[in-house]
Amino acid sequence: MTGFLLRRLGGAVLVLLALTVVLYAVFYVAPGDVAQIACGPRCSPAQVAQVTEQLRLDDPVYVQYAHFLQGIVAGRDFSTGTGAEHCAMPCLGVSYQSDQQVTQLILAKLPVTGSLVIGAFAGWLVLGVGTGVLSAWRRGRLTERVLTWLTLAGSATPVFVIGLLLIILFCSTLQWLPAPSYVPFTEDPEQWAWGLLLPWTSLALIESAKYARLTRSAMLETLAEDHVRTFRAYGVGERAVIGRHALRGAVAPVIALSALDFGTMFGGAVLTESLFGIPGIGRELVHAVKVVDLPVVVGMVLVTGFFVVLANAVADLLYALADRRVALS
Amino acid sequence: MSEALLVQEAGAAPAVAPASGARSFWRRLRAQRAASAAALVVLLLVLTALAAPLLTALAGQDPNTYHPDLVDSAAGGVPIGSFGGVSGEHWLGVEPQTGRDLFARIVYGARVSLGVALVATALQIALGLVIGLAAALGSRWLDQLLGRITDINVALPVMVIALALLAIVPAAFPRPVLIALVIGGIGWSGMSKIVRAQALTLKSLDFVAAARLSGRGTWSVARRELLPSLAAPVITYAALAFPTNIIVEAALSFLGVGIKPPTPSWGQMLTEADTWYQAAPTYLLIPAGLLFVTVLALTVLGEGVRTALDPRAASRLRVGTRTGGKEESA
Secondary structure, eight states, rough: OOHHHHHHHHHHHHHHHHHHHHHHHHIITTOOOOHHHHHHHOOOHHHHHHHHHTTTTSSSSHHHHHHHHHHHHHHHEOOOSEEEEEEOOOOBBBBBTTOBBHHHHHHHHHHHHHHHHHHHHHHHHHHHHHHHHHHTTTTHHHHHHHHHHHHHHHHOOOOOOHHHIIIIIIIIOOOOOOOOOOTTTOHHHHHHHHHHHHHHHHHHHHHOOOOOOHHHHHHHHHHHHHHHHHHHHHOOHHIIIIIIHOOOOOHHHHHHHHHHHHHHHHHHHHHHHHTTTTSSSHHHHHHHHTTTHHHHHHHHHHHHHHHHHHHHHHHHHHHHHOHHHHOOO | OOOHHHHHHHTTTSSSSSSSHHHHHHHHHHHHHHHHHHHHHHHHHHHHTTHHHHHHHHHHHTOOOOOOEEEEETTEEEEEEGTTTTOOOOOTTOOOTOOOOHHHHHHHHHHHHHHHHHHHHHHHHHHHHHHHHHHHHHHHHHHHHHHHHHHHTSSSHHHHHHHHHHHHHOTSSSHHHHHHHHHHHHOHHHHHHHHHHHHHHTTTTTTHHHHHHHTTHHHIIIIIIIIHHHHHHHHHHHHHHHHHHHHHHHHHHTSSSOOOSSSOOOOHHHHHHHHGTTTTTHHHHHHHHHHHHHHHHHHHHHHHHHHHHHHHHHHHHIOOOOOOOOOGGO
């Protein structure tokens, strides 16, 4: 088990390292006029010259990259007009448009995205697994057909469409809810929850479709196995067969998919955040893309990659814990 | 649909298709009522997209002409008339503020949505096939290298990396082409994983071994022996990836980094519709509804294709004798 863990983590670190190379090549080498792009369209030649110096763009590419990597693993110093600014590890660079360090920027947004993802996650897990269990239990009946179509409809709806409709229905037409807004949990927990209710609901509705499908098919798979037939032959009731045995078969795949989704969304639930105006990582990324704030864009992609790779490793680990045979292969 | 699920569902189709051919595939597809209805809807949409210039000519409109006389500028640009200004000339009403014909923009928007998704899917499949086959048939070293590249690809969620790439590409690059290239160019890892796994299985079968032993080149074997057998999983994957790509394009355009005006796109219409839903609800509901219907029809059709190519899948699920494929869901 320890060997498996070490190998898996080693692999994850290598992927991340490769990711920094790829991102550096794509975003800092390929475009050519990097200083101008990174600095933004409104930069004066003097500012561009300063960026060129900061990013050491006059050095050979591998030296530039070495500094980029050094910033991430050990921190680095940036010369500003007046002196040197230290950027502590993990340093993802400095935004030339807001003069903020990218790492600080992302850290400040993390609790916002976290609030959104955690609440939505609870929702889609309950809703998705519940729907899956129900349709596996009522298989072949009307309930299952209805749920199957609902699930299909859910997977065919983009999150921004359902979100828009929910805003119109609950905020404008019925006026049951205030317009969605983000209030930090530490400031006012009640406002925090009310402001996030619609984003949570939209995200949970859309995501739960996937989980319903997965749960249902995993449960049907287990129900077909010999040991379940044996239980039935012994007179174990349908409720116990579904609740105790079939559900067990769905646990591992649901955990694995959850870990992946969790990782992806921490890199920014881009659409949900943009639609509802939640100032999280995803919305910041869209903003950075629109104003071409290169260091922020690259930093965000790298952080997303980090979360996904981490989540993948955790998913594998959970899988191995659930089924020891995985660790041996 | 998420990639993990896509891989699971498409990967479940048997690598060696039953020796039945196209005719029985169509029969099995037609036998499914929902899939047939979905196919009809898709056909209609495709025809609409293809015939966009014809249809708009028939309506006597074009997507980019402003009609300032049809909106009430005193009320901020709300279309004059009921249902967003529906009339004999403007079948679906007009766009708020500009007064552009909504029917024409919707029809041309269908071209963009379907066209971008089609090119993106084709690119995904082509890249996935080449990379998957190369990994399965090439040297061990190549397999390792491609495996790591796939790992990196998996670490980058399509939405995030597509957004990021759009930041550095010069504005002069034609947007629809760019979006298709970006979605297709980064979304190949699911396909390549399936192809690699299936090709490795096929490689060990007698007919492939015989072809290899007869001294034919690797690519000849891949093309003549493996590709026909890979058809089922590849077609299934394509059919299920297509609606996903429509959503991605709509999402990027919705965020304002995809298709740029004046080119119409359903996702982009929704961004603007957001602020108009009270005064002109149809401006929001029409693109939203079409997006929903298109993706739903394509998904149902995709499911139908999967069932038709792997008849056991349906009966397995119904009777509940399904086995295998669980490990793919990670």
